[in-house]
Amino acid sequence: MLELKHISYSVREADETLGILKDISLTVDDHKLVVFTGPNGGGKTTLAKIIMGLVTPTEGQILWNGQDVTHMTITERAKLGISYGFQQPPRFKGITVRDLLTIASGDEKLSKDKCCQYLTKVGLCANDYLDREVDVSLSGGEVKRIEIASILARNADLMIFDEPEAGIDLWSFARLTETFEQIHSQGSATMIIISHQERIISLADEVIVVGDGTLRHRGTPKEILPRILTDTLGGCPVLNKEVHAL
Numbered sequence: 001m002l003e004l005k006h007i008s009y010s011v012r013e014a015d016e017t018l019g020i021l022k023d024i025s026l027t028v029d030d031h032k033l034v035v036f037t038g039p040n041g042g043g044k045t046t047l048a049k050i051i052m053g054l055v056t057p058t059e060g061q062i063l064w065n066g067q068d069v070t071h072m073t074i075t076e077r078a079k080l081g082i083s084y085g086f087q088q089p090p091r092f093k094g095i096t097v098r099d100l101l102t103i104a105s106g107d108e109k110l111s112k113d114k115c116c117q118y119l120t121k122v123g124l125c126a127n128d129y130l131d132r133e134v135d136v137s138l139s140g141g142e143v144k145r146i147e148i149a150s151i152l153a154r155n156a157d158l159m160i161f162d163e164p165e166a167g168i169d170l171w172s173f174a175r176l177t178e179t180f181e182q183i184h185s186q187g188s189a190t191m192i193i194i195s196h197q198e199r200i201i202s203l204a205d206e207v208i209v210v211g212d213g214t215l216r217h218r219g220t221p222k223e224i225l226p227r228i229l230t231d232t233l234g235g236c237p238v239l240n241k242e243v244h245a246l
């Protein structure tokens with residue numbers, strides 16, 4: 001179980017303190033699929049990075065399976081089964097896709113079949129990619145999918161995916177969605193997915209709308225999707241007028 005207790009994060013800019021996250025508390029039970037959604041700049045990625053240890057909260061506490069991980073490094077958290085896929089994944093010159101999957105899995109003798117299984121889950125063909133370097137020669141969508149495959153290879157207990165849909169074509173997106181559904185139905189991991197996609201939001205046990213550094217709404221997809229629409233339209237007088245005219 002993941003518990004965030006009164007998490008705040010602020011930064012000093014010029015002469016003022018900017019509150020990025022404001023007193024966020026939430027619990028994610030084991031094997032649940034939780035989607036963070038909300039407006040750009042609302043604080044979703046910062047919250048995910050705080051869980052992974054890439055950002056240190058100014059205040060508050062993070063518990064993973066009852067253990068206080070607030071001051072643990074990324075490596076220590078990774079060893080406890082937490083993993084995070086970046087919104088914009090890094091590239092690794094000189095490292096092949098096969099190397100990356102092997103390192104991620106922790107199995108020095110990871111077979112080609114296993115690599116193929118992980119790549120298939122994100123809609124990639126192993127024959128085309130296994131020996132390619134994870135460098136600038138790959139497109140944004142390819143790197144994104146390879147990173148997601150490496151998270152699957154890690155077989156972590158908590159998988160955090162930051163906008164997995166970004167830059168991914170419709171066919172691969174459908175494959176990826178099936179993979180999330182499969183992990184969820186097998187109950188093999190807890191997943192936090194940051195997403196703006198209705199298809200992914202609809203898979204969630206709980207949807208959390210993060211906006212202006214706070215948890216604005218929480219609920220099932222059925223409860224939250226109409227609220228998102230109302231919020232979105234509420235911000236635009238033209239759209240609002242059109243909807244009321246319908």
Ligand SMILES: Nc1ncnc2c1ncn2[C@@H]1O[C@H](COP(=O)(O)OP(=O)(O)OP(=O)(O)O)[C@@H](O)[C@H]1O
Pocket residue numbers: 011013018020038039040041042043044045046047087
């Ligand atoms: N170190 C920092 N210094 C200054 N501002 C920051 C810092 N980290 C985050 N922010 C700001 O905090 C806000 C939240 O950023 P964050 O990336 O968490 O949003 P997000 O909800 O993931 O947005 P998006 O949907 O666009 O990915 C943004 O306005 C961002 O510019």
